Amino acid sequence: xxxxxxxxxxxxxxxxxxxxxxxxxxxxxxxxxxxxxxxxxxxxxxxxxxxxxxxxxxxxxxxxxxxxxxxxxxxxxxxxxxxxxxxxxxxxxxxxxxxxxxxxxxxxxxxxxxxxxxxxxxxxxxxxxxxxxxxxxxxxxxxxxxxxxxxxxxxxxxxxxxxxxxxxxxxxxxxxxxxxxxxxxxxxxx
DNA sequence: GAAAAGATTACCT
DNA sequence: GGTAATCTTTTCC
Numbered sequence: 121x122x123x124x125x126x127x128x129x130x131x132x133x134x135x136x137x138x139x140x141x142x143x144x145x146x147x148x149x150x151x152x153x154x155x156x157x158x159x160x161x162x163x164x165x166x167x168x169x170x171x172x173x174x175x176x177x178x179x180x181x182x183x184x185x186x187x188x189x190x191x192x193x194x195x196x197x198x199x200x201x202x203x204x205x206x207x208x209x210x211x212x213x214x215x216x217x218x219x220x221x222x223x224x225x226x227x228x229x230x231x232x233x234x235x236x237x238x239x240x241x242x243x244x245x246x247x248x249x250x251x252x253x254x255x256x257x258x259x260x261x262x263x264x265x266x267x268x269x270x271x272x273x274x275x276x277x278x279x280x281x282x283x284x285x286x287x288x289x290x291x292x293x294x295x296x297x298x299x300x301x302x303x304x305x306x307x308x309x310x
Numbered sequence: 311g312a313a314a315a316g317a318t319t320a321c322c323t
Numbered sequence: 324g325g326t327a328a329t330c331t332t333t334t335c336c
């Protein structure tokens with residue numbers, strides 16, 4: 121008997137960021153009005169934690185990162201070059217960057233990479249600060265099974281570049297580049 | 311007020 | 324492999 125996917129609430133996000141990041145692998149995210157909602161399964165994410173020089177909130181609250189200090193489950197959207205990226209806020213000043221996902225249903229757009237994923241889901245900078253726990257247009261459902269995961273260093277950062285705070289579902293072809301060990305398109309084993 | 315720096319991506323050789 | 328695009332926020336006069 122297949123267990124039902126639990127709707128993710130405040131208590132899910134109000135936990136250590138590393139725990140939330142790992143447990144979001146395999147979770148389902150739906151964005152958009154009911155009926156036209158786009159669904160994905162998260163396959164890769166990164167944690168940005170306290171005392172982390174790569175964290176946008178490392179130097180405290182600013183105009184850009186103010187939503188990182190919102191309630192657990194707040195959506196933090198930021199712009200980088202010409203794209204936006206999406207994060208789930210956990211505890212004040214910490215968040216999980218959504219890096220890649222497997223499209224579910226009729227999703228034409230690419231969901232590999234944080235910029236493409238955010239765009240495919242229709243996220244805009246104006247969505248920054250949305251409370252995803254109580255939103256009519258953003259819905260999270262937890263995973264039913266624990267997927268095999270691999271860890272690696274985060275992508276595209278200069279500071280704290282070695283911290284293994286990136287996780288992905290092992291073997292998933294939807295993981296972004298550069299691929300961490302164990303998620304090659306043709307898995308070497310097990 | 312000016313300058314630099316990106317949690318990226320697309321396109322080049 | 325490398326670099327340009329592109330624009331907001333942050334940081335530094």
